[in-house]
Amino acid sequence: MTHTTPTSALTAAAPDARSLRDALGRFATGVAFITATPDGKPTGLIVNSLTSVSLTPPLIAFCPSRHSLTWSRMRRAQRFAVNVLGRHHERFAMRATPAGTDRFAGLDWQPGHGGLPLLTDALATLECEIVAEHPTGDHWIVVGRVDNLRTSPIKDPLVFFAGALGALK
Numbered sequence: 001m002t003h004t005t006p007t008s009a010l011t012a013a014a015p016d017a018r019s020l021r022d023a024l025g026r027f028a029t030g031v032a033f034i035t036a037t038p039d040g041k042p043t044g045l046i047v048n049s050l051t052s053v054s055l056t057p058p059l060i061a062f063c064p065s066r067h068s069l070t071w072s073r074m075r076r077a078q079r080f081a082v083n084v085l086g087r088h089h090e091r092f093a094m095r096a097t098p099a100g101t102d103r104f105a106g107l108d109w110q111p112g113h114g115g116l117p118l119l120t121d122a123l124a125t126l127e128c129e130i131v132a133e134h135p136t137g138d139h140w141i142v143v144g145r146v147d148n149l150r151t152s153p154i155k156d157p158l159v160f161f162a163g164a165l166g167a168l169k
């Protein structure tokens, strides 16, 4: 069986960015703080585009914008950590989202292997080596190989749905 795109799908009108955001906003996700230490300086980016890719080998991916100044610095580190955020991080996530803010101000973290910033109260942390970075549309697809992880017993995630942060229940 082949997997080709029918011509009708190729000629259909492309959805505008607002409609696409609204539709995908109905897909509830968690929220993560991706961290790295390019040039020894703790740096981080809030994302909801995190996904698992492969169990063997252990691969994950997330999608930073190609306009992200923060990611353009972070990628130099060749390694990053995923900090899965909990409901208790809601105010932090709102404060840390605008470009140009000091995202580590007042944050409680410890260095992991190679100095990757790991939040002490994250629901899980995964330390990764960048194994691929694919330019795709206006974002990158960054694939990381997990070489260290830690899971917390806390089961109260931060959730992103319909453009708003919230809790699961």
Ligand SMILES: Cc1cc2nc3c(=O)[nH]c(=O)nc-3n(C[C@H](O)[C@H](O)[C@H](O)COP(=O)(O)O)c2cc1C
Residues within 6 Å of the ligand: 031, 045, 046, 047, 048, 049, 050, 063, 064, 065, 067, 068, 069, 070, 071, 093, 096, 097, 098, 099, 100, 160
């Ligand atoms: C819940 C949430 C999810 C986000 N997910 C992403 C994402 O997956 N990719 C991305 O590039 N930016 C995402 N952002 C925006 C970035 O966190 C950040 O605001 C943006 O990249 C501008 O900052 P920068 O110039 O420092 O990169 C998200 C923001 C929020 C609040």
